[in-house]
Amino acid sequence: MEKFTSKITRAKCPAQLIYNRFESLEGLSSILHHEKIDHVEASRDECQIAVKGIGPIGVKVDAREPFKTLKYTSTNGKPIAFTVWLQLVEVSSQDTRIRLTLHADIPLVLRFMLKKKLQSGLDQAADQIASAFSF
Known part of the structure; x- marks a missing residue:
């Protein structure tokens, strides 16, 4: 499985x-x-x-650690099997750090084409989560 880790972002709210x-x-x-x-x-x-254009994608919450970690896993492995972690570290009541980690079973043929897009998408998702919770 390929591993992708987002940049660490900051939200101005509690975890x-x-x-x-x-x-x-x-x-x-x-x-x-x-x-x-x-x-x-x-x-x-x-x-x-x-x-x-892709078909059904199934996702389940695989693990919860309140206010710290959520783990999501694909349920049908299509189009690719993956696991995503949302990690939260509360520095203070108005400062929570956010990081996303993706493990994806990318076929060798697609690996080169998708690597940069997945990394960019993960970073954008972390940015969007942080900005949505920074009021």
């Missing part, structure tokens, strides 16, 4: 606020780009997303 937003997959549909999505089915622990 609990970020953790509470991401610990349930039920709210995932509100942050997805609906023009690329055919269907979303979500519960607290699992989510099935039908993406146009």
Whole structure:
């Protein structure tokens, strides 16, 4: 599996606020780009997303460590098997550091094409989470 780690970003809020937003997959549909999505089915622990041109993608919450770590894992391994960790370190009540880590089983043929895009996407996601929680 290939490992990608985002840059560390900073949110101006307590870790609990970020953790509470991401610990349930039920709210995932509100942050997805609906023009690329055919269907979303979500519960607290699992989510099935039908993406146009790709097909179904399943994600489940694999582990929770309150206010510190969330681990998400693909459920069907398609288009690729992956695991994502959202790591939170609360420095103070108005300073939480955020890091995303992705382990992805990328086929050798696609590895070169996807490596930079996945790294860039992970960094952008970390930036977006930090800015969304910095009020």
